Amino acid sequence: MTPENQQLIDARKPIIDHLKVELIKRLNLPLEPADIHEDVALLGSGLGLDSLDALEIVLCVENAFQVTIADNNIAVLRSINTLVDFVLEQKKGGVVTP
Amino acid sequence: MRPRVVVTGLGVVSSAGVDRQAFLETVAAGRSCLTQVNDPRYQPSLRVMAGLVGKLPQVPGLPPDWPALDRFVQLALAAADQALRQAGVAPAGMGCRMGAVLGTCSGPTTLIEEFYQAALDGKAELSDGQAFRMSYGSAVRALARVFSIGGFTSTVTTACSAGITAIGTGADLIRSGLCDAVLAGGADAYNISTQIGFDGLKAPSDGPSAPFSKPTGLCLGEGSAFFVLERFDCVKQRGGSILAEVLGFGTSNDAIHCSSPDASGTGQSLAVVRSLEDAGLDRDRVGYVNAHGTGTLANDKAETKAIRRVFGDKAARLPVSSQKAVFGHTLGAAGALEAAATVLCHEKGVLPPTANFTEAREGCDLDYVAKAGRPWPDDSRGHVWIKESFAFGGHDASLVLGAAQSAEPDRSSPLPLARVCIAGIGLVTSAGAGREAFLRLLSSSGPTLSECAPPGHVPFRAALVPDELDPALERRLGLRRMxxxxxxxxxxxxxxxxxxxxxxxxxxxxxxxxxxxxxxxSNAAEASFVPDLLRNGYVLQSVAEFPFVVPNATAGTICRSLGLRGHNAAFCFGDGAGLMSVLAGAVAIQNRHTSMLLAGAVDVLTQRGWGVPLPDGGQAPAEGAVFFLLEEEEHLRQRGGRSLGHIGGLAVATHAGGSWSQRPAADTVRSVAELALRQAGMDAAALGAACGPAASLLGHVTLGVASRMGLAQACDPLFELASGLFASSPFPRTLLGSLSTRQGLTASVILDSLFQEGS
Known part of the structure; x- marks a missing residue:
């Protein structure tokens, strides 16, 4: 593994962990963090979350990382990984802590 | 034969006017009264508009010993006063023949916020008076006191469809013979935490709202409207003037989502179809639809689909309009205010326009009476109107209203009242789910108590329902996310x-x-959402709980999990709400809104609900849930079901005088029980057994289940009735259930021909 890849993984991990814990708590999901794969679809057929849950996820990410998700940017909400991509992209170069 | 119900008085208070005349002129002209919200607590980045009333007109005063009540109560008093004056009825002389039904969404939320703020500051006052001020039932109690209304009183809490459901429920009370007149309507005050919740749902519009047009989104508002409903023959007899007729009422539940409407419009169209069936009218008779028309993308599209579903090809030529761009979305008052707008505009001969309409939005392709009003169609179709309202919790409601011209005696009378039986009972107590656990607890020396200390409370002990009820049921019913x-x-x-x-x-x-x-x-979502906002300086941290803050959220959850889409409502009745819910449910079946209806109550520990030390006997508070399945007798027979008891008689009265916390006098409790007995065609001597406060007054011993299972505020009278029904042999031939509450209500119900079949 290249040092760049390791750096990328290290940057993603705290965001992933934070999001999983927050989603379980906020959405009252009967799951453990390890049960949520980073690529599983959050809405619809994956975790089965709905439009209200989607708004909650938006608030959760916006408040934790001081970013803004536009109303029509549904693609960002596809999975934990797409959320992490978005946060890192928005915070390019900066330190990301929840 | 069921009596016909007509409107003889109307009162309105809104940003479009605080009297009928001003309101009518504004609505008929389609003048938008939305203004910028300037609240220092509100985040300056969120610039929204709302329909605010400003200074209230002089309202009839409450006695000085009453605690100061919420603004929604003041709005209700002002509108009700206008309505009663116009009708010229004198409730004081009518005793229990006059009722009141008030619909509200946010109720006393401003006072509730103050309570949570005080709790955060460690200064929460949990006196009886404070609990009363924060009760959704405070407004109808105030109406009863100020206007001397002594009959069936209740508060409909189906959020944004509450106004319509209150008027429909009021009409049902008259049609079932319980009342000759009912004051019915809705009231809601503008409130910043409700606004922020809607912001979190991305519901508000950017600028003034424009239903079915652009921009999308809603503006909130505040206000109140009341109708005086009366029996047609009573009005004729006293020579009163008729403004309109309530021809039909129908409701449904989407059973899909807690806040979003069913995108297919199925649930909404069901409510409208049911209201037309109730009216006995063909859809071709409808000449105008007053839409819910909030302005949101989801509502306006689903509602347009629902109207097309009901009216088919004819929908394109049917005028449909919304007044929410004029005075905002007034939530629990909306249905009543918009129904009032319809009646008043018809009288003036103007179809009320949809204000702020510029161009039709995608998916919105009906005749929305854009921008300006136009002459009301002059044919017989013009005399029948639909007013529809839809709400969080999936609660849909529709009223069929008719012009005064239609209120002639030659209209064919609807079907007679249906007979109602109890076909099943479901129980959850601190001993667990089901009848066995209930009976085990009944024969015990008392419930197992747990230490409780919700924030701001003096610690106390209560009989709580275990969190893990039954793993099989949890999986099957999907309980874990509830x-x-x-x-x-x-x-x-x-x-x-x-x-x-x-x-x-x-x-x-x-x-x-x-x-x-x-x-x-009061509910768990409220106790989390409101303090969370306060702690964070009114900056929203979480929105998932907002749709569950409304008191009908629990009913919505039950409907969703079981797929129940029949006739639907939620009420705040005060103590013993479960029994009142069974009585209201019986009235709904009598009126043939459905042939099967679950009626009951749920009690869970909440920060605000359990604060007050219980004055009665000191029983520990208890959690629990109970539902009675009510069924139309003919339906029950046809499917070969078993009846646990037929509802032979029911009677309700409200203690209109005195203090806000006064229970009805023993004489009133007894006379209401005797009235129910007379209805059932029997005298007290023939009664097999009795429960509740009327029991001892009629010479019977009541079981007092609260001593065995703790006092579940809402469920208790139904637990009593259930224990009476399960009592060991010999089975009582007849059973009386009763209650008297701190909210001034007393009610009695007679169950007869028990265990008639299959016992």
């Missing part, structure tokens, strides 16, 4: 259906209704 009230209610409702032998196939569930009664209307 809050406790939703889970307990779902289990009790499911058990009542099982007890009645109902197999809940989707087609069956679509016809089963649900009435849920609350004691104080």
């Amino acid at each position: 809050d406790k009230a939703g889970a307990l209610g779902t289990v009790a409702a499911h058990l009542a259906l099982v007890d009645a032998g109902i197999v809940l196939r989707p087609d069956v569930a679509a016809g089963v209704g649900l009435y849920l009664g609350h004691s104080s209307a």
